[in-house]
Amino acid sequence: MKRYLSDAAVRRGAYDGLIVAAVIAAVAFLTVVVFAPGPDETDDDPEYLVQLLVAYVLLFIALMAIGAHARRRSDSPYAGLKAGAAAGFVIASMVTLTYLLINNAFFPIVSQQHDKRVAFAASGWSSMRAFINFQTLSGLVVVVPMATAVGAGLGFLGSILLARLRRLRAVRP
Numbered sequence: 001m002k003r004y005l006s007d008a009a010v011r012r013g014a015y016d017g018l019i020v021a022a023v024i025a026a027v028a029f030l031t032v033v034v035f036a037p038g039p040d041e042t043d044d045d046p047e048y049l050v051q052l053l054v055a056y057v058l059l060f061i062a063l064m065a066i067g068a069h070a071r072r073r074s075d076s077p078y079a080g081l082k083a084g085a086a087a088g089f090v091i092a093s094m095v096t097l098t099y100l101l102i103n104n105a106f107f108p109i110v111s112q113q114h115d116k117r118v119a120f121a122a123s124g125w126s127s128m129r130a131f132i133n134f135q136t137l138s139g140l141v142v143v144v145p146m147a148t149a150v151g152a153g154l155g156f157l158g159s160i161l162l163a164r165l166r167r168l169r170a171v172r173p
Helices: 008-034 046-072 079-105 114-123 128-138 140-171
Strands: none
Touching (some): 008 046, 008 140, 046 079, 079 140, 128 140
16 A cells, blocks of 8 residues: 555545545535435436536546646656546545445435435335445445546546647647
8 A cells, every 4th residue: 555655646646536525525415415305306307417417527527637637747657547546446435435424424314315215115125224325335346446447547538638738838839
């Protein structure tokens, strides 16, 4: 672990990932607890799908910016890749932890969500809290590796775009 944290690009990506995860945690708290959806609202409603699409676009832009930021501070052509991977890992891990905390600390509110009630009813589980926690934790198997890979790709893309932008600026008189 010490070897990874001694790499400036990985460290930068982890720090930037923590910032993005903090923003996501604040938004999650607001949307799940403070402005909780009604008991008949579902995640498939058009307004939620648009919000989800916007969130993914912003997250992709953030991961590209993290990669560009790391590349700007490094001589390594793979700095963006490493920073993006670290950020993706940190974001996925921290967002999962955030939802575990929110789902358990505010269980009376969370248990009223339409999609959670429907999934729980079809699950055959006897405890809704255990079902929700299992669903959240089982997502780690897919979400963390996928976010790490997507973060690496987008971070690398961001670093490539930054390098091209630098070349364009250097060519102009």
